[in-house]
Amino acid sequence: SYELTQPPSVSVSPGQTASIPCSGDKLGTRYACWYQQKPGQSPVLVIYQDNKRPSGIPERFSGSTSGNTATLTISGTQALDEADYYCQAWGSSTVVFGGGTKLTVL
């Protein structure tokens, strides 16, 4: 079955750039998207089709893919960006989520 792998945690200082990787076999040939989830809230789509931002998502959120890895980048990270982030792709005829990465802003 298809799998997506994310690091459990990433830390970043306020104002710096956070990068969250998501790896999967031939991920670069599939569309990847990213969700932000804060405690007690529903996930929110922040990047779709690898690098597109939905309306209302700040420009500091961007996405890219290369080879087997998709990356969510948050530029000028703010305290309110502290959350869990999940990548998602379509693989083996199912939707697959990565295990999630807890972003800590400290």
Added chain:
Amino acid sequence: QVQLVQSGAEVKKPGASVNVSCKASGFTFTSYGISWVRQAPGKGLEWMGWISVYNGNTNHAQKLQGRVTMTTDTSTSTAYMELRSLRSDDTAVYYCASSGTPAAHFDYWGQGTLVTVSS
């Protein structure tokens, strides 16, 4: 604005069934599909399946085959998910989410429904 409003929390005994509803507004319901995603306490997101509102086609996660049924009612713009033969590890928050195809991203999410399975 787009809204997906889910039914309230449920407590069920092992072996029972649960039915969660998801009422859509603010978009053309029949132009989309609805996916169901669950999240066990402290865990990540798990996709359960997708249903096309247009023609009723479904696509389920293999591990839930035979236990889950997804339906829609276009007259009320509501999607339903029934999970049968509940076990303790089905305890989770269940979300509905809109997506154009089973392979597409989820544009909007419901607020979640907590289902607790306990004897």
